[in-house]
Amino acid sequence: MRKKLLSVLLCTAMAATMLTGCGGSDTKKDSSKEAKKVTVSDGGKVLNIRVWNEEFKSRMTDHYPGYKKVSDTEGKIGDVTVKWTITPSDDNAYQNALDEALKKQDSAAADDKIDLFLVEADYALKYVDTDYTLDVVNDLGVSKDALANQYKYTQDIVTDSKGALKGASWQACPAGMIYRRDIAKKVFKTDDPEKIQELFKDWDSFKAASKKLKDAGYLTTASVNDTYRVFSNNVTSKWVENKKINVDENIKAWVDMSKEMVDNGETTTHELWGSDWSEGFMKSGNVFAYFGPAWFIDFSMGYKDGVALDGSVVKDGGWALTTGPQSFYWGGTWICGANGTDNKSLVKDIIEKMTTDESVLKDIVSKDNDYANNSKLMDSLKDDKSFGDKALGGQNPVPIFSAGVGSIDMSNISSYDQTCAEEFQAAMKDYFDGNTKDYDTALQTFIDKVKTKHPEIEG
Template sequence: MNNAKKFLVLFLTLAMLVSMAACGSAGETAGSGTGDEEGKVLNIYCWNEEFKSRFTDYFEKPGLVPDGVKVNFVITPNQDNAYQNALDEALLNQENAAGDDKIDIFLIEADYALKYVNTDYTLDVVNDIGLTEDDLSDQYQYTRDIVTDSSGRQKGTTWQATPGLFAYRRSIAKDVLGTDDPEKVQEALANWDKFDQVAEKAATKGYKMLSGYDDSFRTFNNNVSQPWVDKNNKIVIDPNVMRWVEQTKLYTDKGYNNKTILWAPEWAADQGPAGKVFGFFYSTWGINFTLLGNSLATPESEGGKPEVGNGIYGDYAVCQGPQNYYWGGTWICAAAGTDNLKLVHDIMYTLTCDAATMKQITVDTQDYTNNVSAMNELASSDFKSDFLGGQNHIALFADAAPKIDMSNISPYDQTMTEQFRSAFKDYFDNKVTKEQALENFYTAVIEKHPELSK
């Protein structure tokens, strides 16, 4: 095994210790995939069915898959990092894999994007794949920044932009604030001090402001002034993250939340008909899929229709909230060694650059897509969401998306955010002191990344 590949093994297992931009030989050992003969099998690695549905509906059904090409989705659910582990193993075997077994495309998320884009096992979407700057120019800048490597090369692309908003119950807002009008609710929640004041007021009416500990975390964490790790590999905890700790402890002690955690059954129930929670921080996909589903008294899987009269469908609205943030998103990467360069180019162009396709995805699914012109067109139209009581939420997303700043993203984000929330849950539950929670956080992170220090 050559030195470049030895380094990649360490890199993938330790979630990227340093940039591999200097390892020029890695891409050569993986294979350049520059032959004229296109492969007959397109292998796509992902963790759920979402991209598969986009690919099927907007690329395969329109007849854009070449005759004779078999599309093979390798789906590994991402529980306990199973997806990353399977992907890592496949990437390390890419050099020796037969042509029809090589990875052509794989999907990544923002929290661990740099782990992959800072290696030569991902291709440059401009110089290797052939997308032009003009093709990419209408994408939101933050979606490009997340997958730009340390040498300034864009190594992935996405059909999604995922700015976040604050989704609130109209009926509860009327009771607490006397109005459910999004502009007036926004005035009441325009900064964290105002947000806290509404939380206190909501409590007097018998409502919780938030469901649990994690609800506001990403909003605080997306607005830090520095990365989690500095240039000397020292862990940095930004004051804005500590403000999340202070707010969440206050909300817990005062009874302003229900002490739930993200994705727990109790958290989901708080979004439904019996819930008494003022609102939830959610991004594009969360509002249109997760929140909508949780709002129904009779789920669609049991024959229920997403319409007014089923649960609290129509009782939510959205406003910007106290700070801009984003949550989620999925990026398409081309694997070095692919023998389907032209097909990969066509997929990336159609699904992430073509304005007509982007607009149609939003019209069909109400998901927010990664094309400024298409989204601005819908923002200024009569487009509306019945789930949000007839509100044109695209207009709010279109205002929020250009303001997202990803300059402080780091390769350690996934580990840091997971361990920080886990450590401080014990503090919120009064099991440890704040100082002990902080020490437990440092211990857990350094155990995973021994190169770091506190």
């Protein structure tokens, strides 16, 4: 989850494999020609876990009962050696390496077989709808009762076309508008989240407030891309309908608002994660707000290796959180059991402990500021005055995140989402910057790019 670069990376289709690329169909379907037999056993000496960064490893090291660190890439759980294979997500490297390893799973030596691997929402369908992932309930034996308090959307993302749950997450990622307290006081004479929410309660209010910020010398957001996910999470239709590209009215609303704001000098077209975009994390920046979930606040906003940078807004707890115009979510990391594991019981226990055990999850919330994937636990923290985030000046973010998490709707996700989102934003950037003469021309560029990657799309 940490550092969500995968949300802006291309998926590459792999030839001669049962794994689908990110965008093989707009519906979930089994990508294998023949059902692959589920083969799981116990007695393995090595537990192999595939990840793209340090986050889940740190969660296991800090919170899984009995885990002992041996080195940066190795640990012990009882008599089992835990080996971490960390492949950065840049240029799709993580998925490519994982795909190659999964193709060789049947012939791999016992100590080399993958036991667990992680996926993100943007490409989860690629793995969920194959027989390389295990059914959490029927194959591994995790009880439905244990999973009952998880937020529904986190299960929808990793549920296959046959209704099987193929992964689980310890976190939910409802998100909100994160704004600078000092700028709020200067421009709006208050930094109170409830009062700021009233000023940004819908997109018309957002645009009105943006004018005031511009007049005072501030950008509302660092980039048009900061609001993209807010709009795209609230669509009422899919990117591809009946083999034809479909631009939902909410996506078009993002285009119209973004073009207006860029023309007015109220935001920019900087790329997410770029140095220009992240300048707003510093006190010397002039950006009022970003949009993101708990992990974004406590990992991305002015931190390096987990330490707040000197001169950053976060160093002095200078941010605050409110809902913003619409609720949305961003990111998440899911644990998948690999078909062929020889550590079935341990895989089951890790998924149970890390995603359903309330005491473990509470410890994660307290120490790491994650928003746990447990509605009962998070409801209990909403009114806890002792719980707060230093980055937010001690504000408890749970009430705001909790208010939005129940409205997250995954009914319009498809395996085309990552490709379409990336290509659409790229085409619209040229339009916003004036490099494309009009919206229709930019739209056609987008359609052509998607059809090149997915010839099955008719138009």
